[in-house]
Amino acid sequence: MFTELxxxxxxxxxxxxxxxxxxxxAMENPYEKAAIEHLLYMKNYIDTVQWHLEDIIRDPKIDPVAALELxxxxxxxxxERTDMVxxxxSYFLQQYSQVTPQAGASINTESPAWAIDRLSILALKIYHMQEEATRVDATPEHRAACQAKLDILLAQQVDLSTAIEELLQDIANGRKYMKVYRQMKMYNDPSLNPVLYAKK
Incomplete structure (x- = not known):
């Protein structure tokens, strides 16, 4: 299954x-650029770095200049995360480019890759909650609370993986069709962010 990969x-x-x-x-991607694994690895590695940046920036004693840089x-x-999604x-669009949607085929609320984005973040939550659930310097109460949360995250991973597999199967069989809207983020575009173009 694709979600297992x-x-x-x-x-x-x-x-x-x-x-x-x-x-x-620097990231060292072990997969060939043409492989979907290359994109998946890059996507999650970006997520992982950002996870830790979000931790660092919440340090109450952080230098304000360093915080702005972060x-x-x-x-x-x-x-970059949006670009990876x-x-x-685009990989899925190519995969299913020859599929003719059935009459009455519907569109999903999110594309396959945005669901996979949530699966990537979930993998990070599971990793770090596992760390907390087994932390030797934490109290038994802390470890027990984190284990309970970990159990929920693991169940969520199964449910989300199942939903993604069903979506991909529906697209492959023409019961659903893909329509990808580019995110068109405005704040990074100097021609669309009024704070930036007002300074020209």
Whole structure:
């Protein structure tokens, strides 16, 4: 199943990042550029770095200048995450380009890649909640509370994976069709952000 591949690659990217646990270390993608695994790995690695940037920026003692630099890094990361989702959706558009939708076929509320984006974030939540559930310096109450949350996250992973597989099957069989709307983020575009174009 495609979601099994996703989870395998996501877990690999998370594990690879945590070898050094360093947001400044450059990603080394182990997959060929033409492979869908390359996009999945890159997508999750970007998510993983951003996860840790979000932790760092919440340090109450952070230097304000450093915080501003991190905020701009997070903004760039959000754009990269969106780009990766659109690349993955392009893969699916190609995969199903020969499918003729059935009469009455419907569109889904989100594209396959945006659902896979949620699966990527879920893999990160599971990894870090597992860390908390087994933290030796935490109280038994903390570990028990985190284990309960981990159980829910794992159930959510199964449910989301099942829903994605059903969506892909519906698209393959023509019961649903894909229609991808590019996100067209405005704040990064100097011609669309009034704060930026007003300064010209």
């Amino acid at each position: 996703c989870t395998k690659v996501f877990n690999q990217a998370i594990a690879d990042f945590h070898v050094h646990n360093d947001v400044y270390k 905020k701009r890094w997070i903004d760039r990361s959000n754009q 659109e690349y993955i959706d």
